[in-house]
Amino acid sequence: MKQTIVLRVNGQDHQLEVKSYHTLLWVLRDHLKLFGVREGCGVGMCGACTALIDGHPVSTCLLFPAQVQGKEIVTIEGLAENGDLHPIQEAFIERTGFQCSFCTPGFILTTKALLEEHPNASEEEIREYLAGNLCRCGSYVKIMDSVKLAQQRLNGGKDS
Amino acid sequence: MTVGQSVRYIDAKERITGQIEYVLNMELPGMLYAKVLRSPFPHARIVEIDTSEAEKLPGVFTILTGADLLNDPEVRARFGPVYRDQGIVAVDKARFVGDAVAAVAAIDLDTAEEALDLIYVEYEELPAVFTPDEALAPGAALVHEKVMRRETSFADIILRAEDGSNIGNHFKLRKGDVEIGFAEADHIFEDTFSTPASQHVTMEPHVCVAQVDNSKNVTCWTSTQTPYIVRAQLAETFKAPQSQVRVIVPTLGGGYGAKTYPKIEPLTAMLAYKSGRPVKLTLTRAEDLISITKHAATIRMKTGIKADGTIVAREVESYWNAGAYADISPRLIKNGGYASPGPYKIPHVKVDSYAVYTNLPPAGAFRGYGVAQGAWAYETQMDMMAERLGIEPLEFRMKNFIGKGDTFATGEVVHEPMFSTLTQASADWIGWGKSSTPSNGSKRRGKGVTCIIKGTVTPSTSAALMRLNPDGSCTVLTSTVEMGQGSKTVFTQMIGEAFGLPPEKIKIVDPDTDITPYDLTTSSSRSTFSMGTALMMAGEDAKQQLRQAASDLLEAAPEDLEVVDGLVQVKGSPERSLTLAQVISKGRLGTVYGNGTFTTKGGIDPETGQGIASVHWHQAAAAAEVEVDIETGKVDILRLQTSLYTGKTINPINAELQSEGSVIFGQGKAVLEEMLYDNGQMINANLADYMVPSFLDVPADLGVALFEDHSPDAEAHGIGETTLPPVPPAIGNAIYNAVGVRLQHLPITPEKVLRALREKEQNKAETAS
Numbered sequence: 001m002k003q004t005i006v007l008r009v010n011g012q013d014h015q016l017e018v019k020s021y022h023t024l025l026w027v028l029r030d031h032l033k034l035f036g037v038r039e040g041c042g043v044g045m046c047g048a049c050t051a052l053i054d055g056h057p058v059s060t061c062l063l064f065p066a067q068v069q070g071k072e073i074v075t076i077e078g079l080a081e082n083g084d085l086h087p088i089q090e091a092f093i094e095r096t097g098f099q100c101s102f103c104t105p106g107f108i109l110t111t112k113a114l115l116e117e118h119p120n121a122s123e124e125e126i127r128e129y130l131a132g133n134l135c136r137c138g139s140y141v142k143i144m145d146s147v148k149l150a151q152q153r154l155n156g157g158k159d160s
Numbered sequence: 161m162t163v164g165q166s167v168r169y170i171d172a173k174e175r176i177t178g179q180i181e182y183v184l185n186m187e188l189p190g191m192l193y194a195k196v197l198r199s200p201f202p203h204a205r206i207v208e209i210d211t212s213e214a215e216k217l218p219g220v221f222t223i224l225t226g227a228d229l230l231n232d233p234e235v236r237a238r239f240g241p242v243y244r245d246q247g248i249v250a251v252d253k254a255r256f257v258g259d260a261v262a263a264v265a266a267i268d269l270d271t272a273e274e275a276l277d278l279i280y281v282e283y284e285e286l287p288a289v290f291t292p293d294e295a296l297a298p299g300a301a302l303v304h305e306k307v308m309r310r311e312t313s314f315a316d317i318i319l320r321a322e323d324g325s326n327i328g329n330h331f332k333l334r335k336g337d338v339e340i341g342f343a344e345a346d347h348i349f350e351d352t353f354s355t356p357a358s359q360h361v362t363m364e365p366h367v368c369v370a371q372v373d374n375s376k377n378v379t380c381w382t383s384t385q386t387p388y389i390v391r392a393q394l395a396e397t398f399k400a401p402q403s404q405v406r407v408i409v410p411t412l413g414g415g416y417g418a419k420t421y422p423k424i425e426p427l428t429a430m431l432a433y434k435s436g437r438p439v440k441l442t443l444t445r446a447e448d449l450i451s452i453t454k455h456a457a458t459i460r461m462k463t464g465i466k467a468d469g470t471i472v473a474r475e476v477e478s479y480w481n482a483g484a485y486a487d488i489s490p491r492l493i494k495n496g497g498y499a500s501p502g503p504y505k506i507p508h509v510k511v512d513s514y515a516v517y518t519n520l521p522p523a524g525a526f527r528g529y530g531v532a533q534g535a536w537a538y539e540t541q542m543d544m545m546a547e548r549l550g551i552e553p554l555e556f557r558m559k560n561f562i563g564k565g566d567t568f569a570t571g572e573v574v575h576e577p578m579f580s581t582l583t584q585a586s587a588d589w590i591g592w593g594k595s596s597t598p599s600n601g602s603k604r605r606g607k608g609v610t611c612i613i614k615g616t617v618t619p620s621t622s623a624a625l626m627r628l629n630p631d632g633s634c635t636v637l638t639s640t641v642e643m644g645q646g647s648k649t650v651f652t653q654m655i656g657e658a659f660g661l662p663p664e665k666i667k668i669v670d671p672d673t674d675i676t677p678y679d680l681t682t683s684s685s686r687s688t689f690s691m692g693t694a695l696m697m698a699g700e701d702a703k704q705q706l707r708q709a710a711s712d713l714l715e716a717a718p719e720d721l722e723v724v725d726g727l728v729q730v731k732g733s734p735e736r737s738l739t740l741a742q743v744i745s746k747g748r749l750g751t752v753y754g755n756g757t758f759t760t761k762g763g764i765d766p767e768t769g770q771g772i773a774s775v776h777w778h779q780a781a782a783a784a785e786v787e788v789d790i791e792t793g794k795v796d797i798l799r800l801q802t803s804l805y806t807g808k809t810i811n812p813i814n815a816e817l818q819s820e821g822s823v824i825f826g827q828g829k830a831v832l833e834e835m836l837y838d839n840g841q842m843i844n845a846n847l848a849d850y851m852v853p854s855f856l857d858v859p860a861d862l863g864v865a866l867f868e869d870h871s872p873d874a875e876a877h878g879i880g881e882t883t884l885p886p887v888p889p890a891i892g893n894a895i896y897n898a899v900g901v902r903l904q905h906l907p908i909t910p911e912k913v914l915r916a917l918r919e920k921e922q923n924k925a926e927t928a929s
Contacts, residue, residue, distance in 0.1 A: 019270070034178075035178065035182075035184075035185040036177070036178020038184070038363070038413075040445070041846065041847035042445055043445075045847040076177060077177070077178060079177075080177065089176045092172075092176045093168055093173065094168065096168060096172075096813055098169075098172075098175055098176065099414075099644035099645065099817065099818065099821060100363065100411070100413045100415075100643055102364050104176055104178075105178040108176060123860065127856055127860075128855075128856070134363070134847070134852055134854055136360075136361050136363050136416075136852060137821045138823070138825055138853065139817060139821060140820075140824065140855055140862075141817075142813075142820070
């Protein structure tokens with residue numbers, strides 16, 4: 001069964017003909033070719049398919065497009081502004097917060113939501129908030145360094 | 161951009177913007193999508209397959225069955241890296257739950273999936289075997305009736321397998337005479353240890369796109385760690401010369417051994433061949449979990465010790481559950497076998513390790529390559545024996561470690577033995593010997609320390625080409641697969657330093673067997689060392705040509721010229737110099753190719769396992785401090801530290817990052833990960849039930865210390881796996897130290913700890929009454 005929906009993704013409206021049983025993840029990849037959204041598990045456990053829906057990190061493998069019509073969807077492709085990397089992206093580069101980087105877009109988007117909600121999050125709160133994103137390469141120590149560097153800069157602090 | 165500095169990933173920007181290319185993103189015009197019909201039975205003869213209904217479904221292009229393979233003289237039905245024992249789809253029997261029985265290529269995934277439901281298969285169920293004990297019992301069902309041998313280029317493998325048995329291979333090592341050793345011993349300890357099957361869980365699953373034209377020119381884009389081995393396989397499958405097969409490998413979303421050797425490539429290519437269209441096959445997580453596993457292993461370790469604590473003899477018998485197909489088990493049990501006596505100087509050693517076929521998903525390469533299973537056994541037994549002898553466990557290790565001039569189990573002298581230094585460093589890091597205060601009354605704290613030795617595949621060959629372009633920029637051609645370990649960054653550093661070129665003038669090309677030269681494999685912690693050495697040889701070759709060409713231009717003998725800072729200059733007269741671009745254009749060189757091939761030498765005796773098993777040795781120690789809740793059995797890992805020998809470190813932050821990853825992998829194996837089966841069916845085949853470490857599992861205090869050789873001729877040692885194997889026994893030893901319960905079977909779950917605590921209490925009560 002096909003349906004027509006309008007999705008607002010990375011600041012642009014897209015009118016799409018989709019099968020009603022296809023997930024948001026499928027539509028973002030297959031229709032919009034946003035390959036920064038990735039399937040790692042298909043059951044909402046790994047966070048590789050994370051997008052921000054009205055600013056909140058959500059596993060797109062668990063949503064249907066019809067559920068998010070009229071909402072603001074942001075994927076990693078929509079994070080850089082005017083070609084400038086987001087400070088969180090800069091921090092992940094500088095602190096090497098990745099290895100194979102399959103999970104990285106999910107971590108960066110979740111970090112964005114975290115630092116908007118809790119600008120002064122403690123290490124413990126950071127770990128808790130990012131617990132839904134899995135990094136199988138085990139880059140967690142450097143991801144923590146990256147998040148803290150981003151936090152410092154977004155809060156107007158100087159690099160330590 | 162020099163060697164020894166913490167340089168950022170050269171492809172970092174593509175990685176953090178989601179732009180980096182994986183096979184998963186690939187689409188070709190006219191491409192079909194594949195799905196695989198899998199066996200619901202662990203062992204069953206395929207009586208009949210009827211595809212007629214599925215063929216009628218609009219959008220279905222091709223259905224592949226075993227009969228198609230057997231009836232086509234143009235192709236080979238079976239594949240495998242050592243034995244040709246696996247049907248591209250099953251040709252006679254299904255041998256595990258999930259074995260490929262048929263496959264469909266259709267216009268889209270929905271159609272392919274629908275077609276699977278329309279294929280009718282009649283099975284005749286057969287008795288199945290799931291453990292080595294069952295498989296080796298008299299009259300056991302045979303997984304393979306015959307050994308399906310193939311000509312192998314694996315120079316380091318000795319094959320011992322017979323028709324009519326489930327033994328897939330047997331590795332033997334004999335050093336000294338264990339009988340004499342045990343006769344000399346004052347104490348003999350015998351214990352058994354086991355580790356379960358577990359999985360790599362690469363976040364990117366196995367995925368492949370293939371295209372085969374009507375002259376059987378094969379092109380295959382695949383997420384593999386072994387492009388050249390996949391090429392050889394596809395050439396064999398299609399009975400075509402290797403030059404007709406092109407394997408292209410963009411970056412991988414994780415490998416960890418799961419993507420070594422042919423996996424889904426023969427099937428994808430066969431569907432492309434049959435349909436005449438490009439075909440893409442992407443495994444789902446549930447399929448990927450049973451595509452290849454880490455070997456479950458049971459290891460019996462018998463150790464003879466003198467009264468003063470000197471180990472004089474060790475006998476190891478290990479059984480490795482290979483699953484339904486051999487994959488690389490025949491080699492893995494060799495590496496796992498010779499490593500299993502551990503980093504100790506033992507005059508008398510006997511090892512027998514067996515790969516055993518069962519009706520479970522196939523087992524193959526896994527980060528650590530057999531060393532982790534052995535380390536779990538020997539490092540746990542070291543602590544058990546130390547306690548029985550009343551010797552402090554660190555001191556007991558120090559007394560027996562291989563030192564300068566001492567020989568390993570293979571009889572070879574271990575160069576640069578660092579075991580004592582590394583183990584002491586790790587012990588110091590967690591405050592060995594000092595107690596710390598538990599967080600509350602039901603908690604107990606304890607510490608453990610371990611050390612391991614690991615080899616790398618030997619002999620092996622890596623070839624590198626470097627091309628200097630007319631503008632003086634450099635293109636590096638290697639078949640090393642970038643899978644997140646940072647090989648492109650490391651190669652950029654090496655070439656950057658050798659020629660004085662900035663990173664933006666260096667491009668590292670992804671593996672493409674039409675273009676990039678031979679490499680055995682991106683695994684075994686070998687790329688920085690093996691390919692790095694080949695690349696430096698290629699650099700030297702290019703420099704010689706530059707010096708030769710610049711000799712006339714600068715009016716100096718070639719030996720008086722040097723290549724530095726992107727210039728060719730006269731030694732001692734930097735004013736007499738030309739840029740690389742000037743030498744290439746004025747010398748009319750067009751482009752300059754530098755060529756380098758590096759081959760390591762070695763090999764061990766087939767009867768005794770004595771010889772050169774590894775070109776050099778990877779060494780690491782681990783230390784853990786845990787807190788155990790005696791009311792719940794929950795184990796908190798408070799501190800986890802590893803020390804490793806890196807020789808010459810190329811990129812410290814990268815080395816640290818990769819090693820931290822290995823530690824966390826080890827932690828997952830220690831306390832979380834296990835594939836659970838019910839009658840051969842994996843019952844936790846999803847990431848909700850199969851747990852891998854998350855941010856909350858990783859200790860806040862996780863450390864890695866790199867120990868380097870600062871001499872000018874130091875060589876880089878691989879580090880991709882070294883810090884994994886010592887972690888599980890360090891955690892197990894710390895738990896024993898905390899609460900006095902000894903667990904010999906991984907993973908150490910809260911249930912097991914609690915049960916062991918209860919048993920201990922009961923035994924105590926019984927003894928008291």
